[in-house]
Amino acid sequence: MKTLTLLAQKGGTGKTTLAVHLAVHAAQKGKRVVLLDIDPQKSAVTWNLRRQDDRPEIIAATAAKLAAAQKQAANDGVDILVVDTAPHAGPAGRTAAATADLTLVPSRPATFDLDAIGASVDIVKSVSAPASIVLNACPPPTRFGEAGIVREAREALTGYGLKICPVAIAHRAAMGHALIGGQAVTEFEPKGKAAGEIVALWTWIEKEWT
Ligand SMILES: Nc1ncnc2c1ncn2[C@@H]1O[C@H](COP(=O)(O)OP(=O)(O)O)[C@@H](O)[C@H]1O
Ligand SMILES: [Mg+2]
Numbered sequence: 001m002k003t004l005t006l007l008a009q010k011g012g013t014g015k016t017t018l019a020v021h022l023a024v025h026a027a028q029k030g031k032r033v034v035l036l037d038i039d040p041q042k043s044a045v046t047w048n049l050r051r052q053d054d055r056p057e058i059i060a061a062t063a064a065k066l067a068a069a070q071k072q073a074a075n076d077g078v079d080i081l082v083v084d085t086a087p088h089a090g091p092a093g094r095t096a097a098a099t100a101d102l103t104l105v106p107s108r109p110a111t112f113d114l115d116a117i118g119a120s121v122d123i124v125k126s127v128s129a130p131a132s133i134v135l136n137a138c139p140p141p142t143r144f145g146e147a148g149i150v151r152e153a154r155e156a157l158t159g160y161g162l163k164i165c166p167v168a169i170a171h172r173a174a175m176g177h178a179l180i181g182g183q184a185v186t187e188f189e190p191k192g193k194a195a196g197e198i199v200a201l202w203t204w205i206e207k208e209w210t
Pocket of ligand 1: 008010011012013014015016017018043087136137138169170171172173175176179
């Protein structure tokens with residue numbers, strides 16, 4: 001079993017959005033996927049209430065039950081465990097990062113988000129498990145390549161000594177529309193640009209942990 005944790009101290013960076021999208025895509029590819037929602041706000045669980053499909057499995061767990069839930073998933077033959085954490089997740093966030101094959105720290109490419117990322121980076125570095133920053137909700141690329149603010153964000157983030165995912169996820173209306181309908185963009189608009197980015201991100205993740 002491979003575990004992917006989404007972690008960021010700041011709220012609204014895209015932890016749940018990416019957790020749900022990556023979990024759905026991996027399930028579409030035939031993997032047995034469990035999304036473990038340890039955020040007391042239960043955004044992933046709420047999304048699942050609107051969903052027509054029973055895959056991926058969404059399981060709510062308290063932070064205290066994280067380790068037990070991980071063990072259970074491994075015993076049950078789960079291929080991919082995606083752990084969606086709360087902002088300021090505290091020790092649970094640390095555990096989720098420590099036990100992950102990869103932790104993704106989503107950040108928007110804006111000043112305040114970049115300023116706030118240090119605390120998240122400290123956590124993933126302190127557990128010395130594989131981790132990477134992923135830029136989310138970015139202005140879409142143009143025919144000249146990535147938007148200026150995205151390139152600037154990459155540059156500003158190099159000082160943290162953490163890998164920055166080469167795939168940036170754009171802010172796209174399809175993401176919100178898909179989530180409202182209990183779907184992910186790879187279902188809602190499989191040929192769309194948003195879906196293409198999620199597929200590219202998943203492909204990169206799989207390369208990272210093989
Ligand atoms: N790439 C994106 N495109 C469009 N909307 C996005 C994107 N990423 C996040 N959002 C929106 O931003 C809000 C916060 O995202 P969310 O995933 O809930 O953040 P977190 O889980 O880190 O608190 C949500 O309304 C979500 O739909
Ligand atoms: Mg969330």
